[in-house]
Amino acid sequence: MEEQTTEEKIKEAARKVFITKGMTGARMQEIADLAGINKALLHYYYRSKEQLFNAIFEDVLKDMLPGLFGIVNSDLPLEVKVYQLADKYMEFFSKRPEMPLFVLNELQRHPKELIERLHLQKGIDLTHLRNQLEEEYQKGAIRQISVEMFLLNIISLLVFPFAGRTLFQNITQMDDPSYLEFQEQRKTEVPKFVMNALRP
């Protein structure tokens, strides 16, 4: 049936608890319970909450970011790239709706330690995308825009709807099924919106 190692059970449980409760809100006991083991064994695998959290957080980031870099630095035409980014990321976060908020949150609350130690610190090479935007601009295909502006706009449009879901649903009085459908629409609407905005 399930060939799940104890460490995997721990990681899965820890991930769930940390992501839903945050580092400060998470309880070691709850993680142990969810993993179906006891606290002693939990500490047998990870000496401290901090250590466990760091392991999980690194996993989460490794899960979340490389895909972004991959598409961004691919040789796809700009428009295809935008559509693929939207599709891939909305698909990804649809299965992990609380992940964005969790990451943003922990990143803002423990900036130094987390960032500097996590392999994250190198950033992503934006040269390729920068050139691509410049070329499209020279061709007259799009208006001028900096990589940073372009990237942040896309990321905002893709990620915020997950992080801000509760707020937005409340403002608009949208129920859950409607919001799911809405998000499904956005997989194509966001790229359309972005490409439209880029027209000269």
Added chain:
Amino acid sequence: MEEQTTEEKIKEAARKVFITKGMTGARMQEIADLAGINKALLHYYYRSKEQLFNAIFEDVLKDMLPGLFGIVNSDLPLEVKVYQLADKYMEFFSKRPEMPLFVLNELQRHPKELIERLHLQKGIDLTHLRNQLEEEYQKGAIRQISVEMFLLNIISLLVFPFAGRTLFQNITQMDDPSYLEFQEQRKTEVPKFVMNALRP
């Protein structure tokens, strides 16, 4: 000099601590210290941490949302509205950079109690903006777009850069001064981007 009542000192301190540490991360002792009083007096004013938190959270929301409703439901032309929203909200959050993440976070972590009790539950009437978008579309001034799509796009573009600042700065290796300048640019770039995207 400073005519600050004890309750004001408490609220100011609690606000700071809650916003930077979150409900679970905040400590009553820290709030008392920051307010320049002692724990006994803190409990003399607010019987429990939860009560204090609720008071603060309600304040924060009242601070944050009505302005949005105001502009959205005003009689301004669409384009002016978009520019004003951007300017007002980026100005507002520039002075309270951690507020968005705090609100999103607490809202997601205690949905029922917070939402249902806070006067928030009524939502905002979108009829006016919906009509405005429809009229502009009939005039051929913009392409067709739902209020929800329009609103969420704007909010995403305005709010995410604050909530996701750490992540984005790390991805792009942008330093603090650059990011401030970048945000300043966005006050006009975001409305431009949105209005561009709306062209038929």
Added chain:
DNA sequence: ACAAAATTTAACCATTTGGTTAAATATATC
């Protein structure tokens, strides 16, 4: 000056929490 309200002091309490320990038991490995 007097009473009421605000504030401090300081000790105290119960609970939660991360973490430890040691012995017992089960499981795998050789």
Added chain:
DNA sequence: GATATATTTAACCAAATGGTTAAATTTTGT
């Protein structure tokens, strides 16, 4: 079957934390 590793049990600890209490002191309003 012996040995090492994994897991449980259960008791325990120290620190942190939210909260209380009662008495003393200060401030304020009348």
